[in-house]
Amino acid sequence: MRIELTGKKALVTGSSQGIGLAVAAGLAEAGADVVITGRDAAKLRAAADSLDAAGFAGTVTPVAADLSGAAGAHALFEAVPAVDVLVNNLGIFEPRDFFDIDDEEWLRFFEVNVLSGIRTARHYLPGMVENGWGRVVFVSSESALQIPPEMMHYGATKTMQLGVARGLAERMAGTGVTVNSVLPGTTxxxxxxxxxxxxxxxxxxxxxxxxxxxxxxxxxxxxxxxAVGTEEVANLVVYLSSEQAAATTGSAVSVDGGIRRAIF
Known part of the structure; x- marks a missing residue:
């Protein structure tokens, strides 16, 4: 199976390193023109240069923006008004005991891990619907289904992502736009x-x-x-971003190496 995304524009949030960078590479290799984002402009530029050097078919454009707040999201939307593929990868994690997590920290995790993806989906989905084609992928975690006691704030936000993604998939019924989640394990x-x-x-x-x-x-x-490799997660995201995945929507697909002991 050859995935072809030539002519499609993709946005991968939180993509200066790790899973996000691997996803950007996979999409660019498939021919998509990819926008990568991050807060550190220098680091983002270096990431874009590394992808350009690989000689992928698609172009790579860095847009520095802090998507943890509305102002940064607005700056991104001004720079990138529309996309065909949206990968909400931005996320933070930090082990901390429940009794040491104050309100401010709960809100910070919600703003970065959940609300950033809500903002981008709310902005880009109408254009996808108008075009009759689009792909949205939320990069969640196996921690969404097996809440780690040492990172409850992280796990809870990842569970919320699943709820948002499923709701959006149903909201997009019949439009040609799919919305899915991927659940990486320790990567x-x-x-x-x-x-x-x-x-x-x-x-x-x-x-x-x-x-x-x-x-x-x-x-x-x-x-x-x-541990799972970043490229192994990226392979699944790229597939869900493709024409071949048209019948997969509203799903939460695991790429966790079988950590979660469940059939489905």
Whole structure:
């Protein structure tokens, strides 16, 4: 199966590194012209340069914007009025005991992990409906279904993403626009590996080996017994962004290595 997205414009939020950057690469390789976003303009420019150097068929355009607030979202919409594919990847996580999470922190996680995606979907979906074609993918987490007790604020926001995505899919019925979620498990990305390395265990191992060891110890139900690769998550997102995935909508699709012990 060859996925062809030539002529489509895609936006991937939170894409200067990790899953977002891998998704941008996959979409550009399939021919889409991709907009990547992040708060750090220099880091974003370096990410765009790295994708340009790969020689993908699609172009890559960096737009620096802080999507944790309405002002940053408005700046993005001014720069990028319409897209065909929207990947809401922006997200933050941080282990913290429930009794240490104050109201401000709960609101910060909601603003970044949930409301940023609501704002972008609210802006871009009408144009997709008018064109009769569009794809929206929310990058959630297996933590949406198995709330981690050490990160309840993170898990709760990821569950909310699933609710928003399912509701939007039903709202888009019959329009040619699909809305889905993907649920990665522990993924070997800069953020996750930095977190694992800071834990200090297995310091004699490489970051990748430490992350895999973390999965084996703290996510023992993983069937693949290792961290998921960012490109493995990206492959699923790119498929859901394609014409071939036209009959998949309103779904929450796992790419967690089998961590969650469930048939469906």
């Amino acid at each position: 070997f990305s800069e953020g996750v590996s930095d977190f694992v390395v800071k834990m200090g265990a297995n310091a004699h191992l490489s970051p990748r080996e430490q992350t895999d060891a973390f999965v084996k110890e703290h996510r023992p139900t993983s069937i693949i017994q290792r």
